[in-house]
Amino acid sequence: MRRNIVLVGMMGAGKTAIGAELSRRLGRPFWDTDAEIERAAAMTIPEIFARDGEEFFRARETEVLARVLAGGDSIVSTGGGSWMREANRSRIAGNGVSVWLDCDAETLWQRVRSRPTRPLLQTADPRGTLERLLAERSPVYALADIHVRALRKDAVEETATQVIAAIQDRQPIILEAK
């Protein structure tokens, strides 16, 4: 049985930061699918979107996700759009547990507003775009196995503790030593 822990949720929810913390705490390999895509392409995400478009990026994302899940006992931080594809959701379901880091719009906005690294937010009204994506995607994120609220007042370490506690409560086998 594969027992990857896969973080899903919106841009700015903390998937990358909390995934790295979980990897340190649990002593398991860490993969961030965006970082892997960038490494393989030797380009940044905005460069990939600008040169090859979103569909090309989504195809690479699906490939990278399958590759990192094959490791079997990793912490995987996905990009926010990854969970929207059914093929990615079923691949994740077959290889571990999905955890939705659920974060409010204001906190997301405060975290992403100063960074030009998210091409989907390069619009005339980035805050409006973020809120629209949050509304569209939340019902799909809610399909994840485990739901953890990532509150602004909580440090990365505290949210990581809550993720571990929620997995211990709901699917303890994921945390057992191999």
Ligand SMILES: Nc1ncnc2c1ncn2[C@@H]1O[C@H](COP(=O)(O)OP(=O)(O)O)[C@@H](O)[C@H]1O
């Ligand atoms: N309590 C917190 N939980 C998660 N991320 C936080 C927190 N406080 C600040 N951050 C910062 O928010 C930013 C966005 O987080 P990131 O991990 O990149 O999110 P995602 O990968 O979900 O888009 C990072 O710079 C991260 O360090």
Ligand SMILES: O=C(O)C1=C[C@@H](OP(=O)(O)O)[C@@H](O)[C@H](O)C1
């Ligand atoms: O929500 C999305 O569609 C995206 C989220 C980004 O990752 P983070 O969620 O880690 O910011 C990155 O994959 C790309 O910019 C698209």
Ligand SMILES: [Mg+2]
């Ligand atoms: Mg990230």
